[in-house]
Amino acid sequence: MTNARNLITDVAGLRVGNTHDTALGSGVTAVLFDEPAVASCFVMGGAPGTRETDLLDPDKLAPAIHSVVLSGGSAFGLDAASGVQAALREKGIGFAVRDAIVPLVPQAVIFDLLNGGNKDWGRYPPYRELGYEAVQKAGLDFSLGTVGGGYGATTANLKGGLGSASAVTSTGHTVGALVIVNSVASAVIGNGPHFWAGGFEENDEFGGLGLPGKIEPEKRKLIWKGGPQPATTIALVATDATLNKGQAKRLAIAAHGGLARGLRFAHALFDGDTVFAASTGRRPLKDEPAEFTEITAIATDCLTRAIARGVYEATALPYPGAQPAWRDCFSKERQG
Template structure:
């Protein structure tokens, strides 16, 4: 199968919608499934923010979900799922309980409250309406970088953003990743321009620079948000969805979410820290049965992690700086469109 987008929407059965507010400096990204998708999740950060994730555990009764939301706004952003629920309910989509219909919309959020945007929104935050708007725009094609839930995202040294990537397994299953890169630490090696993800790049999807000839001890020096006492509190989060067209059980989706965290560890220096909220959802749209269940699942997991590594770099590579004084520079601001080793 030839990939035409290099986006998570190469996985049949899902669409992505984005909405953001430039004055607010934040936004929402939603994945809508054409049919209820078998899904699970895994949190490995010390400061997560989620909604309706318990129902994704393999021992819970719900067989599938209608959408997954990735949003900015910290705990205020959890209102976004309500907007997506409203949209789905209008379309007659949801989990039937007697005569009631309940759209199932798990969500994770990032902390982007200190990025320079105007967060004085009055009594209620705007994320419910942003969630509704994002659901309305859901399509197979969507933009990366400073878009949707990645609009207000930052890293320790460069503007973060929304990233995505896809690939195909040897048995023909499609795998994809979608991520909001709002990392505590860095996506680049030392002072850049190379990405930690450089060894996994397909073509020139994030500049074609590969890896430097040698990674020196100086390049491995750690830095993170809030390390300096003059810096804001080091609250952060990178959140993601990995998906496949394979038929999965909830237990297999749980394993896929766990394995996909390898992608965070490779694309960032570093992940899973005390003030990270690192959360990954995994979903199967059920379009293609697995033939060798163990072998197929192992390869799907490995490639989902690879896609997430690549998506992290793409989210930063495609980002543009926020339109505020003293906003973080983007990768392209600092290194130019055609940076070379």
């Protein structure tokens, strides 16, 4: 069952802020936790760009974090977390170390440096200020597609973007996913319009086309971004269930299955595929093994759906020769 928003913010205890620069062709998405959240992370791509992920391992000291940042900019975009940190510190949010306030803000980035935007930013990239601005815009409702960290995202054949989805488990735990789809591969079967995620769709959230009757071998032909350039799908899955760091790590690992189902293909040499997992701790687990197993399965489904929603909701970038959006190519199929 999906929630009314069908966004990761259906998970109580978190908000999402998005900002982007149209001329730059890139942006930042910041997830803010109302209280420090137990979190972990798992990287399966061969070309990741990350910050502060080691502290998320279950054997590390940090008990929780204050934000997760998903942004464009490749290695330059890692400055975004500094802007988020600055904004949180101004609000007095962070762990107190004597007189110091230290917000913990892990981050992952996508490679969007070749999408047509103006990346001649001078001495310092603009991502620190974009991160700061994203915090100011954080709320429960937000748009999908060509926004925030998904503004400059592309896939092998269609415009990528920011996607999200949520669901409720049989025992009442809310689960959600947030993803930037910037994959080296494709989110659609063959030349489209059907999404690889079609079998998991809820309430026509990405066009209601379902799956074709049979996926012929030619429709499984590999389509990937031309030439050796990095590409990445980065995500956060979250739940209101109370988890420890070990369980959060297992949730992040399991949720990578959503990338494999929503894309053809994932976890490749040029991918930086990274999934964070977080618990806002609002609802304790009662039958721990059974409830946690269902959470991992539903989170994987949500990430699969979020990938298709990110591509479905995207609009083409405003540059000559920009990659077309799904809606540009398949509006007739969407209308029925």
